[in-house]
Amino acid sequence: MTTLRTPRRAWARHEAAVASAIAAEIRAPDGDAACAAIVHFSLEAVLLAQNLGPGSLDQIFSLIEHGWEAASRDTTRNRRGLFSACAAEEASRN
Template sequence: MTETKTEPAGTPPPPGRRERKKAATRRAIADAALRLFLERGYDDVGIREIADAADVSTTTLFKHFPVKEALVLDEDAEQEARLLAAVRERPEGRSIPAALREHALRHRLAAGDDPRFRAFSELVNSTPALRDYAQSMWLRHTAALARVIADESGLPPDDPACLALAHFALEAPRAARAAHGDEDARRALTRAFDLLETGWDGLTA
């Protein structure tokens, strides 16, 4: 007798063949783009070259990636999920600014030990178009972060202090790197969050 396995309630169905094919095409395009960008530089690689390397048409490429910058920076949903989880799932006793500082140090400034990741970070930070696009996409999480901060603090969802903390927390890594360079950015970021934590504690006491 064959045992029938049932999925837990609420479990989304596995992706179908069409979805898997679309995901594979998307990954092939992104991988081809990153390889060419790392080899020759972002500005010296054209969309047609990327499409040819991935064996797709330019029309197909733009269906998956509407702008060139998105070929490199396309983890917006995943980044927001990690950011909000840093606040919601912080250890007991850890303040919201401290949780956001730890997230920034780990995910926004960390160079990592993987040479490929370091090369990717250098590509983004040394290319103005990518650097500006990354910051623009990152700041799109401000409203969602402000709502989570308010919820975790027992404050109204439209409290301007929550919006201010969210904006400052998201802006701090870029400001620290721009003002102090990669070597001193971690110290500068920690200093900035010390100020945020002191002010937030006084506000919510």
């Protein structure tokens, strides 16, 4: 775990600057939540993929680029069912 924290801290320093650059490029307001999210998720994806193995980065970026519904069509695993099960479990706790 320690090896994952060091790159994360280094990248986190630049997250806001990259999000601002993306916002400027697409003419979104500075501080746009979607721009901040895409940068955050993209940086985290690299770290997550290191633990998941071959092909995982492509799957993660497909999810980021196309959303949950599109990504669930790209795999035999029923992600929609997984999401529903997680939501139901969370609701039962409350």
